[in-house]
Amino acid sequence: MSGVIEGRAWVFGNSVDTDNMYPGYAMKLPVEEAARHVFYALRPGWTEQVRPGDVVVAGRNFGIGSSRPVAELFRLLGVAALVAEEFNSLFLRNSINYGLPAVTIPGVTAAVTDGQDVTLDIADATLTPLPGGQPVAGSPLPGFVLDILAQGGLMPKLVADGYVAGATGAAGHPAG
Amino acid sequence: MSMTIIEKILARASGQQHVAPGDVVVCEVDMTVLIDLQFATKWPPPRRIADPDRLAIVMDHAVPAPSIADADGGVVARAFAQEFGVERFFDVGRHGICHQVIAENALARPGEILACTDSHTCAAGAYNTAARGLGPVEIYSIMCTGQTWFQVAPTIRYELVGTLPELISGKDVFLHIAGTYGDATNHSLELGGEGLATIPMNDRRTIATQGAEISADFTTFPADERCLAFLAERAPQADLEPVDPDPDARYADVREVDLSALEPYVARPGGVADNAHPVSELESVAVNQCFIGSCANGQLEDLAIAASVLDGRRVADGVRLIVTPASQAVYAEALRRGYLETLADAGAVITNSTCGACFGYHMGLLGAGEVCLTASTRNFRGRMGSPDAEIYMGSPATVAASAVAGRITDPRGVLA
Numbered sequence: 001m002s003g004v005i006e007g008r009a010w011v012f013g014n015s016v017d018t019d020n021m022y023p024g025y026a027m028k029l030p031v032e033e034a035a036r037h038v039f040y041a042l043r044p045g046w047t048e049q050v051r052p053g054d055v056v057v058a059g060r061n062f063g064i065g066s067s068r069p070v071a072e073l074f075r076l077l078g079v080a081a082l083v084a085e086e087f088n089s090l091f092l093r094n095s096i097n098y099g100l101p102a103v104t105i106p107g108v109t110a111a112v113t114d115g116q117d118v119t120l121d122i123a124d125a126t127l128t129p130l131p132g133g134q135p136v137a138g139s140p141l142p143g144f145v146l147d148i149l150a151q152g153g154l155m156p157k158l159v160a161d162g163y164v165a166g167a168t169g170a171a172g173h174p175a176g
Numbered sequence: 177m178s179m180t181i182i183e184k185i186l187a188r189a190s191g192q193q194h195v196a197p198g199d200v201v202v203c204e205v206d207m208t209v210l211i212d213l214q215f216a217t218k219w220p221p222p223r224r225i226a227d228p229d230r231l232a233i234v235m236d237h238a239v240p241a242p243s244i245a246d247a248d249g250g251v252v253a254r255a256f257a258q259e260f261g262v263e264r265f266f267d268v269g270r271h272g273i274c275h276q277v278i279a280e281n282a283l284a285r286p287g288e289i290l291a292c293t294d295s296h297t298c299a300a301g302a303y304n305t306a307a308r309g310l311g312p313v314e315i316y317s318i319m320c321t322g323q324t325w326f327q328v329a330p331t332i333r334y335e336l337v338g339t340l341p342e343l344i345s346g347k348d349v350f351l352h353i354a355g356t357y358g359d360a361t362n363h364s365l366e367l368g369g370e371g372l373a374t375i376p377m378n379d380r381r382t383i384a385t386q387g388a389e390i391s392a393d394f395t396t397f398p399a400d401e402r403c404l405a406f407l408a409e410r411a412p413q414a415d416l417e418p419v420d421p422d423p424d425a426r427y428a429d430v431r432e433v434d435l436s437a438l439e440p441y442v443a444r445p446g447g448v449a450d451n452a453h454p455v456s457e458l459e460s461v462a463v464n465q466c467f468i469g470s471c472a473n474g475q476l477e478d479l480a481i482a483a484s485v486l487d488g489r490r491v492a493d494g495v496r497l498i499v500t501p502a503s504q505a506v507y508a509e510a511l512r513r514g515y516l517e518t519l520a521d522a523g524a525v526i527t528n529s530t531c532g533a534c535f536g537y538h539m540g541l542l543g544a545g546e547v548c549l550t551a552s553t554r555n556f557r558g559r560m561g562s563p564d565a566e567i568y569m570g571s572p573a574t575v576a577a578s579a580v581a582g583r584i585t586d587p588r589g590v591l592a
Contacts, residue, residue: 024536041563094311
């Protein structure tokens with residue numbers, strides 16, 4: 001995770017749920033294939049358009065739903081960070097624990113248009129629309145959360161602390 | 177000390193005198209529950225774990241295995257349980273949906289902290305437990321270290337008054353709350369008040385389970401006499417320490433619910449927040465599939481009311497009714513009491529206990545253009561199969577009555 005990201009913003013609405021990002025049928029697939037089904041009904045074809053470094057921007061109550069590790073799919077697609085007006089708390093910590101920055105910035109969906117380039121300073125929780133837009137800021141993540149992100153999520157830390165042998169794969173599959 | 181139930185539990189578990197909304201606390205987790213799916217992909221074998229006696233494994237989401245990958249996950253789970261001496265291993269045959277198994281075995285206790293890899297873990301809030309779903313890697317981490325962190329959220333209090341009417345269930349209480357007040361993102365819920373005594377434990381668990389559907393962090397109930405009697409039956413030796421809110425506890429909002437005034441409610445497709453209506457507003461909707469099951473509504477009492485509605489009646493032509501008991505124990509007891517016979521005679525399909533149809537994984541998916549009325553946990557678009565199916569949600573009584581009529585129906589007219 002780098003401190004400042006530059007990429008395109010994909011803007012979504014309120015209460016985008018986990019089943020929309022990681023549908024039940026995709027849970028039967030290897031994660032690389034499951035990643036092709038993110039937003040399958042909400043925005044078909046999106047996984048062909050998203051590029052490494054892009055940022056997903058959403059409205060209120062982003063990620064309501066299950067504990068499925070959607071962040072794994074976003075990371076496989078190259079999504080660099082999530083930004084929302086408000087996150088579901090399970091979804092927020094589930095993203096961070098898989099090493100995907102999730103930054104709360106009230107007012108963000110009004111400040112950026114779909115497809116616009118942005119920079120995102122994760123430590124400062126500030127998003128700036130390009131070129132030359134007005135920055136919008138939220139409350140920075142606590143220091144220990146930034147530390148989890150800096151480590152790449154929880155699993156590298158467990159490996160470093162000797163709980164797990166070398167493999168740094170994610171711990172298991174989603175839940176309902 | 178001005179604390180709500182959840183604040184007091186988090187304070188105690190983190191060794192603090194006092195916590196308030198916004199505080200971040202590190203807590204010892206009393207019980208961690210792993211589910212089958214977690215073993216089915218990329219399970220890095222741990223070198224050591226915190227404590228096998230504070231761990232349980234429940235086979236629930238994909239049982240009996242519908243795929244080779246799920247079967248392979250079972251192999252991994254069994255080997256792990258044996259290697260680390262995890263005695264609370266609920267393998268196929270003594271299994272159930274994890275939140276039902278947690279309840280049956282009193283794994284969730286007043287004042288304790290319980291974590292599990294499923295978003296409906298908040299179900300155990302019915303037992304005065306601080307319980308919530310966490311992602312697979314965090315549950316793995318807790319299994320290793322025994323700890324995790326929480327940020328204390330502001331609490332919304334639901335003050336229950338009056339008496340729950342006959343045929344009105346916990347599902348209706350919850351749908352009324354969701355339909356009236358919308359989501360509770362980044363808040364915890366606390367239910368209590370003089371009306372609570374009229375709500376049975378199964379209905380409390382339905383309500384607590386569905387806290388996740390309005391995006392709440394924790395949902396907690398006090399451990400009143402009814403709750404303590406429930407726990408004493410299942411853990412007679414346990415030393416229970418109920419946690420009540422302080423008289424001067426600070427809430428983000430206090431909302432009164434008059435149970436006596438409630439009627440059956442149905443949520444329209446897509447979600448429950450700001451989307452539930454009195455059943456009378458939706459009675460023209462024809463249905464193709466009806467489902468009674470899940471951690472929320474596959475309990476013995478849910479099967480009992482379904483059987484009483486269907487006794488001597490038939491599921492309508494063109495309608496499928498699928499019933500999934502929440503555990504093997506519920507299945508066996510419903511069998512002994514004759515509920516399953518009544519349901520089967522009426523044309524219902526009874527499945528083994530699993531999360532199956534509720535999360536659109538196996539045994540009862542929906543096709544494009546179909547309409548389902550479900551008594552389960554969640555009605556997101558695409559949740560139970562095709563994104564072009566519509567999922568309405570109601571109580572087990574409403575679902576059973578609707579299966580007979582072939583359209584959404586008020587159960588009070590059927591059982592009057």
